[in-house]
Amino acid sequence: MNKRLIEAVELFEDVMVYGTERVMKSLDDPIWKEYSPEQIEVLKMIGKHGQMPAGQLASMQCVHKSAISNRLKKLQEKELVRIVKSTEDQRTKLVELTEAGKEVVKQSDKVLYEYIEKLFSNRIGDEELDQFVMMFRKIKEILKLDGV
Template sequence: MDKRLIEAVELFEDVMVHGTERVLKSVDSPIWQEYSREQLQVLKMISKSGAMPAGKIACLQGVHKSAVSSRIKKLEEKELIQIIKSSEDQRTKLIKLTKTGEEVVRQSDQAVYEYVEKLFSDQMTDDELDQFVSTFKKIREILKWEGV
């Protein structure tokens, strides 16, 4: 196997695991104190993909449906999401963001963007940032799949 590919995978894993952990622990925002990282992740997924069933959220988070049920209940109590019936199948319930949920996602995103901007500002040139964006767009496209 190509040693560069092995190194790329290891670097990707390091950035995903350790980089995510550092960012999540370091973002200083009231939103990140009020909601758990798992709750914010649920809101972000719905924000990006639109209304979805709880089973898909569980699959994307890699947890059992019962864990997602608890998160959904708490988010619904806080009026960040609402449960609606699917227009295609009335038996299917979808989780949808409310306006308040959309605002929480916006605030959370803003806090992360500000932290990462400070972190990268003196460490990456514009050309390096452009290359980073280009590379991750390609990786995202390669990793996309249907059925989840």
């Protein structure tokens, strides 16, 4: 197997694991203390993709449907999501964000972006950031195509 590809995969895994851990531990904002990272991730997914079935959320988070049901129940209790019937098929139930849920996503994004900006400032130049963005756009497109 190609050694550079192996190194790339290992680096990607390291950034995902250690980066997530470091960022989550470093975000000093009440919103990141009130909600679990998994709950915020659910809110972000719904915010990004719009209404969706709970099963699709489970698939996207790579967890069992019972785990998503539990997360959604807690988010419903906090009035951040609601369950609605699909306009196309009344038997299908979809999860959508409430206005409060949209605000949580907006606030969590703001805190995260500010932290990353501070972390990267004076360490990553504009050209490196452009290369990073270009590469991740390409990887995203490849992954999206492969998932079809």
